[in-house]
Amino acid sequence: MLREGGARVVLVQPTREDLDAMGPNLMSRRNRQAVIQTAIGTVAEQLRERSVAANLRGLPAGPPEKIARPAGPPSGWPGLVELRRRAGRRRRAAG
Secondary structure (H helix, E strand, O other), rough: OOOOOOOOOOOOOHHHHEEEEHHOOOOOOOOOHHHHHHHHHHHHHHHHHHHHHHHHHOOOOOHHHHHHOOOOOHHHHHHHHHHHHHHHHHHHHOE
């Protein structure tokens, strides 16, 4: 429906490598670190594909807290609630 309406659509989905990292229970937290590390690479690879990159060119930059990778390993990254809290503080300070 989106495509029929004229929207360009990019589908990013798990690769075989991602599924192998997840293991048989896709909801398990046991492999979280490996899944995140694998997804960082496989998603970046999918986004670099020529047709996908062409669709993404020219998009506006997103909010820094949503596009910047936090420092350190994924297990030490802040949760979404903390990221939202930080973004709210930055907006209040800027405005």
